[in-house]
Amino acid sequence: DIQMTQSPSSLSASVGDRVTITCRASQGIRNDLAWYQQKPGKAPKRLIYAASSLQSGVPSRFSGSGSGTEFTLTISSLQPEDFATYYCLQHNTYRTFGQGTKVEIK
């Protein structure tokens, strides 16, 4: 099975900060990767698909990059509504989520 290693598991940041979250796949997954945001008590919301394509309606401060085994989600300027938990998902072989990154207010 493909393992997804997501880092960091949590981070503290201030409004306006640039934030980067990384996912590493245990084997190559081309660009079969998506990023999700989840707020407490709510279903996840997709932000990025195909590693770097922005989901319709998602602010442009969110961006994704990478291919193969290394992927990055970047929030260019953190906003108050962005404090949440973020997950990556590989869908190349079966499906595997990363462990999650909780973004907290500094």
Added chain:
Amino acid sequence: EVQLVESGGGLVKPGGSLRLSCAASGFTFSNAWMSWVRQAPGKGLEWVARIKSKTDGGTTDYAAPVRGRFTISRDDSKNTLYLQMNSLKTEDTAVYYCATEYYGMDVWGQGTTVTVSS
């Protein structure tokens, strides 16, 4: 508007069974690949099972922890996805979400809670 509504969750004893349903609307359900994803209390997301559309073969795949105990199925005439869960264990306690599949999970339902406890 694309909408997914899960139902069927509840409290069940270890070793028991439960069937979850996911009613779909706002899109052509018969063309969609669908997945179930769960989230144990205070934990991360875990993919459970996926079913392809019948035109793509209707094949199913399962995560290792549920293989042989859970069965994903669909009734395209009713626009409904199912998850039959047998031999339930306490570690199956979670919120269960259904989701459409398009470049990963796209649209998600609101979730239904399953609690396995004696």
